[in-house]
Amino acid sequence: MAAxxxxxRLTKRFGAFTAVDDVxxxxxxxxxxxxxxxxxxxxSTTMKMxxxxxxxxxxxxxxxxxxxxxxxxxxxRHLGYxxxxxxxxxxxxxxxxxxxxxxxxxxxxxxxxxxVAHAMGLTQLEGVRLxxxxxxxxxxxxxxxLAQSLLHDPPVLVLDEPTDGLDPNQKHEVRELIRKMAPExxxxxxxxxxxxxxxxxxxxxxxARGKVLADxxxxxxxxxxRTLEQVFRDLTMPTPEAA
Ligand SMILES: Nc1ncnc2c1ncn2[C@@H]1O[C@H](COP(=O)(O)OP(=O)(O)OP(=O)(O)O)[C@@H](O)[C@H]1O
Numbered sequence: 001m002a003a004x005x006x007x008x009r010l011t012k013r014f015g016a017f018t019a020v021d022d023v024x025x026x027x028x029x030x031x032x033x034x035x036x037x038x039x040x041x042x043x044s045t046t047m048k049m050x051x052x053x054x055x056x057x058x059x060x061x062x063x064x065x066x067x068x069x070x071x072x073x074x075x076x077r078h079l080g081y082x083x084x085x086x087x088x089x090x091x092x093x094x095x096x097x098x099x100x101x102x103x104x105x106x107x108x109x110x111x112x113x114x115x116v117a118h119a120m121g122l123t124q125l126e127g128v129r130l131x132x133x134x135x136x137x138x139x140x141x142x143x144x145x146l147a148q149s150l151l152h153d154p155p156v157l158v159l160d161e162p163t164d165g166l167d168p169n170q171k172h173e174v175r176e177l178i179r180k181m182a183p184e185x186x187x188x189x190x191x192x193x194x195x196x197x198x199x200x201x202x203x204x205x206x207x208a209r210g211k212v213l214a215d216x217x218x219x220x221x222x223x224x225x226r227t228l229e230q231v232f233r234d235l236t237m238p239t240p241e242a243a
Contacts, residue, residue, distance in 0.1 A: 002065055003028045004078070004156050004186035005050070010059035012045050012210075019045045021210035022059070027186040029155070032178060034201035034218070035190040038236050042210040043190040044084055047158050050188075051081040063156050080149035082159040086141040087148060090134035094125055094144055097133060101148045119147040122177060124170075138165035146174065150181075157187045163196065175200045194228045204228070208236040 003026035012020040020042040027033050035043050048054040050061050052072045060067060066074040089097055098119060102112040120126050123143040128136060133144055142165050149157060162178070163171040178187060178200050191197065197204050197218050204221055206214040213235045214221060221231050 002062075004064055005188065006060075006062040006065075007046075007050070008060050010046065010049060010061055011057050012042075012049060012054060013057045018210050020049070020056075023207070023210070023212055024059075025205060025212065025215060027156075027188060029186050030183050031203055032182050032187045032189065032201045034197035034204045035188055035207065036192075036194070036197065036204055036232060037190075037207040041207045041236070043207060044160055046207070047081070047160050047188070047190065048083075050158050051079060051083070052076060053083070077152075078154055078156050080152065080154040080157045080159075082145050082149045082157075082162055084160045084164075085145075086138075087133060087145045091132055093130050093132055094120070094136075094147075095129045097144065098147055098151065101151055105152045107152075115151050119151040122150055123147040124173065139167060139170055142166060143170070143174075155185055157181070157185055157189075159187070159189045161190055161192070163191070163193065171196075194232060197228060206232060206235050 005027040007026065008024050010020055010023045011018065023046060037043050045054060049056050050063065050068060052068050052075060055069065062068065063075040064078040066078065068075045087097060092100065095116065098116040099112060102115045107115050120129060123146050125143055125147055128140055133141060136144065146162060149159065163174050166174060175196065178189065181187070201218060204214070204216065204218050205212055218228060222228055
């Protein structure tokens with residue numbers, strides 16, 4: 001069976017600058033891929049192309065077999081996407097925003113209400129359900145973003161720094177949630193927290209200057225006797241000649 005995420009030779013250029021350079025990888029059900037790289041490596045741009053927010057310059061991306069450019073609506077149906085930053089519509093309450101997302105996803109009546117309640121439960125948002133999103137702390141805003149990505153229980157999740165801004169307890173909760181969902185889904189998370197990779201990821205892809213430099217299990221990358229941080233630095237620190 002084909003992988004749930006299939007990326008082939010994906011490239012994005014902004015003018016003369018190549019942000020994502022010939023990136024290929026596939027993600028199967030049950031895998032949690034940690035997408036790592038220094039600032040500006042091309043992680044968010046790759047995720048935005050998967051989510052259909054940025055059009056690739058060349059190459060292809062498919063979600064559950066649907067090409068994100070040729071079949072954008074079908075591809076988005078299979079996908080939960082957490083973008084960087086906070087959700088839009090800051091003046092909406094949490095319940096109203098998630099209700100709006102449920103209606104866009106095609107749910108009506110009690111099914112919509114149940115979906116919203118379930119997503120709020122997974123992300124522990126019940127206590128702030130009637131608060132406008134703009135009045136929430138950074139961590140709560142992040143969880144609203146996560147809740148909208150999970151609402152339709154998609155088989156593929158693309159989460160751009162899901163634990164950014166969360167306190168240690170919430171980080172733990174979100175990692176547990178990702179671990180719990182993992183067997184049923186293909187998940188890609190970008191992160192700067194290397195312990196997170198050890199904690200939740202079955203595989204790590206390291207990218208720098210738009211190119212994939214490593215793609216392996218965290219264990220294999222670390223062996224023998226190296227930490228993931230050392231591997232990350234060795235691969236991504238600019239050499240004096242390149243600088
Ligand atoms: N719309 C755009 N126009 C021009 N350049 C862009 C645009 N979007 C991204 N870039 C550039 O592409 C490069 C990759 O950016 P991207 O946001 O994908 O990196 P990242 O790996 O997610 O970084 P970070 O870890 O800082 O979030 C950066 O140099 C960025 O400035």
